Amino acid sequence: MKLVTWNVNGIRACVRKGFLDFFHDIDADFFCLQETKLQAGQIELDLEGYYQYWNYAERKGYSGTAIFTKHEPLHVSYGFQEGEIEPEGRIITLEYPDFYLVNVYTPNSKRDLTRLEERLEWEDKMFDYLQELDSKKAVIYCGDLNVAHQEIDLKNDKTNHGNSGFTQEERDKMTRILANGFTDTLRFFYPERDDIFTWWSYMKTIRERNIGWRIDYVIVSSPLEKYLENMEIHRYTLGSDHCPVSLEINLNSR
Template identity: 35%
Template sequence: MRLISWNIDSLNAALTSESDRAKKTRKVLETIQNQNPDIIAIQETKLRSTGPTKKHKEILSAMFPDYAYVWRSSVEPARKGYAGTMYLYKKDLTPKATYPEIGAPSTMDQEGRIITLEFPEFFVTEVYTPNAGGDLKRLSERQEWDKKYAEYLVELDKQKPVIASGDYNCAHTEIDLKHPENNHHSAGFTDEERAGFDNLLKSGFTDSFRKVNGNVKDVYTWWAQRVRTAKANNSGWRIDYWLVSDRIANKVSRSEMIDTGERADHCPILLEIEI
C-alpha cells in the first residue's frame, strides 16, 4: 500500500487561486497524483465549515477521478476557515471514516484536526497537531493535546495496527532541524513538545522515516515561507511523520519526502507498507 500525507496550507487556495504559489501547489498535487497512492492525507485545508464548495468538488473530481474523499473542517466555537483535514482514497477501498474528539482543551476538538479511516485489518489516521504559537501562548494546551492524542492512538492500537500521519508540529531530535542550538525555546522544539513526542513513540509507535533511513541528517519536511533563503539553504525542520504501530514497523519498505522544488512550507511525505 502506498500512502502520501501533506500539509497543503489551504486547499481552497490550491484549487482556486491563480497566484504563483497556488500554481506551484497544483504542480505538487499533480506529482502526488502521478505517484498513484492508495490514500492521500491532507492537513490544513482551511475550508469553511460546510466543506468543499461545488467548484472545489468539480476540480477535485477532475484532478483525482479515481478517488473518493472525506473531510473535516473547523466549526464554531473554533475559528472559521482554520485548520481542517481531508482524506482522498481509491474508490475500490471502503473504509469507515470517523471524526474523533479526544477531550482536548479549548476549541481544539472543534478545529477539524483528526480523521480516522478504519479498514478490516488496520487503522489509517491523520492529525494536524496544534501549534504552540510564536510566543508559546498555547504550549500548556499543546501539552494536554499531546497526552490526549497519544491516549487515542493507544486505544486504536489495542484494536488493530495503526498507520498515523500528519503535521505533528514537533522536531523530535536535534538532527530533525537545521539549527537546534537557536530553537530550544521555539514552538515545535521546546523540551515539553519533544517530551510529548517521546511519550507518543514510547506508547508503541515507530517513526518510520528513522526506521527505514536511520539517523540521516539534513532531511526535512518544512521550510519557513517568511525566510526567503530557508528552502534554498535547506534550513528546515522535520515535523511531518508517518508513524506505525511497533508490531508492523518491519512491514514498511519506503518512508521518504517528495520534492517540491522552490516551493517552501511543507513537502508531502510518502509511505509504502506491505499490509
C-alpha cells in the same frame, strides 16, 4: 500500498500551484491533507477512483484535514470519541479490517507558547487515543505533528531549544508515543540523517539552502516495521511551505 501526507497550507492555493499534477503522478492509495483552510462547498476536486473525507474547522479559512483514498473504509470518525465534533477539524480516522489510519494536524503551541498547555492536553488525548486503537488493531498515524523530535530534525537546533515546536515538553510527548509501541518510519530507514526536513520558512533562499524542520511524520504500530518498504521526503515538490511525505508499506504480505 502507498500513503502520502502533506500540509498543503490551503488546498485552494496549493491546487493553483500544481497540487493535482503531484497527486496524479504519485498515484497513492491514501492521500492525507492538513491545513486545508476551507469549508464545505468551497472546492470541488474531481478525483476519479477516490473516496473523499473532509473535516472542516468551524472557523473560516483555518486548520482542517482531509483524506482521499482508493479504499472505502469500514468506518470514519472525526474526533477522539464517537460522535465528537472537533471544532478545529484536526483529526480524521479511517478504519479498515487490519488497521486504523489516523490523519492529524496537531495544534501549534504558538510563537509565545500561549497555547502550549492546550497543546500538551491535546498530546495526552492523542496518546490515549492511539493506545486505545492499537489495542484493537495496528495503527498508521500521520500528519503535521508540529514538533521536531530530535536535534537532527531541524537545522538550527541550538538556537531553537525552547521555541514552539522544539520545547522539551512537546518533544517528550513524541518520545512517549515512540516508547509505547510505535515507530517513526523515517528514522526506521534513516536513523542518523540530519538533513531531512519537511517545512521551511518562506523567507528568501531558506528552502533552497535546506534550513528547515522535520515536523511531518508517518508513525506506525511497531509490529508493522517488517512490512515497511520505502519512505520518501519530496523536498522539491512545491505548492506549500511543507513538502509531501510518502510511505510504501506491503500489508498484503501480512
